Amino acid sequence: MDRYAVIGNPVAHSKSPAIHAAFAAQTGQTLAYEALLAPLDGFAATVTAFRTAGGRGCNVTVPFKLEAFALAERRSPRAQAAGAVNTLKFDADGIYGDNTDGAGLVRDLTYNLDCPLAGRGILLLGAGGAARGVMLPLLAAAPARLTLANRTVARAEALVAEFAAGAGNTPLAAGSFADLAGSQFDVVINATAASLADEAPPLPPGLYAPGALAYDMMYGRGDTAFLAAARRDGAAHLADGLGMLVEQAAESFLLWRGVRPETAPVLAELRRQIEGR
Numbered sequence: 001m002d003r004y005a006v007i008g009n010p011v012a013h014s015k016s017p018a019i020h021a022a023f024a025a026q027t028g029q030t031l032a033y034e035a036l037l038a039p040l041d042g043f044a045a046t047v048t049a050f051r052t053a054g055g056r057g058c059n060v061t062v063p064f065k066l067e068a069f070a071l072a073e074r075r076s077p078r079a080q081a082a083g084a085v086n087t088l089k090f091d092a093d094g095i096y097g098d099n100t101d102g103a104g105l106v107r108d109l110t111y112n113l114d115c116p117l118a119g120r121g122i123l124l125l126g127a128g129g130a131a132r133g134v135m136l137p138l139l140a141a142a143p144a145r146l147t148l149a150n151r152t153v154a155r156a157e158a159l160v161a162e163f164a165a166g167a168g169n170t171p172l173a174a175g176s177f178a179d180l181a182g183s184q185f186d187v188v189i190n191a192t193a194a195s196l197a198d199e200a201p202p203l204p205p206g207l208y209a210p211g212a213l214a215y216d217m218m219y220g221r222g223d224t225a226f227l228a229a230a231r232r233d234g235a236a237h238l239a240d241g242l243g244m245l246v247e248q249a250a251e252s253f254l255l256w257r258g259v260r261p262e263t264a265p266v267l268a269e270l271r272r273q274i275e276g277r
């Protein structure tokens with residue numbers, strides 16, 4: 001049986017085995033998918049052992065996405081742009097690295113949340129790995145403008161400088177949270193790690209245009225401090241990152257198996273389990 005895995009540390013909490021089992025059942029594919037805990041100094045050894053034992057590919061999660069990038073012998077353009085890899089595929093040509101996080105976000109916004117990005121004003125909060133990983137797919141969706149705001153302004157400026165050449169006609173801007181005062185956006189995406197500490201980035205009021213969506217990449221915690229603040233500030237729509245998780249998994253499944261699973265029933269079941277409904 002073809003074997004796949006998610007490799008991380010910690011990894012026991014991962015929803016990926018359940019998601020991929022559901023994709024396999026739905027598409028009639030026979031495969032096994034497990035969660036593998038790698039020692040913090042043993043990512044490459046864990047990948048090698050899994051591959052030697054017949055593994056065909058793996059997802060990579062915290063804190064190994066940069067090591068996975070280094071381990072890949074060939075990479076997709078979106079992995080190259082992200083500087084990080086969340087999907088490895090093993091074949092006769094060696095180790096191929098991809099990054100499906102950004103495509104997962106764009107698909108979640110576009111299809112699950114009915115929020116097309118073309119011509120919209122987007123604000124991306126954060127300049128860490130998650131923000132970097134979604135830059136290229138967000139720009140490819142042709143927004144009217146893309147603004148980055150981060151606690152450490154220099155990191156947002158560096159990211160904007162890096163992606164400026166590939167931005168096409170989309171104006172790119174970087175600044176602090178305070179710099180956002182007086183601006184409005186159609187889509188505000190929280191890619192900071194603030195929600196992990198039950199905090200929200202200190203945003204000025206009035207950021208949400210009529211009908212705007214507030215999106216937190218964090219999932220599984222109900223209303224985060226960011227989403228609660230967005231509701232108070234008049235955001236018309238709120239969403240967490242569970243759809244992004246399921247969509248990035250579907251992109252990985254497509255890369256490995258050549259078939260795109262239906263995500264809607266899997267997302268609905270996962271949400272039912274997480275929220276106890």
Ligand code: NDP
Nearest residue numbers: 126127128129130151152191192193194201217241244245
């Ligand atoms: P990083 O550690 O690489 O980056 C953290 C970012 O958050 C930095 O921009 C940092 O700012 C900012 N930050 C941290 N704490 C605060 C705070 N209290 N207030 C304001 N800004 C803060 O983390 P990642 O980019 O890897 O992850 C970010 C989030 O995205 C996590 O919550 C993660 O769970 C989520 N994620 C979700 C995915 C999904 O599938 N739904 C996929 C990937 C990530 P500074 O530069 O100033 O330090």
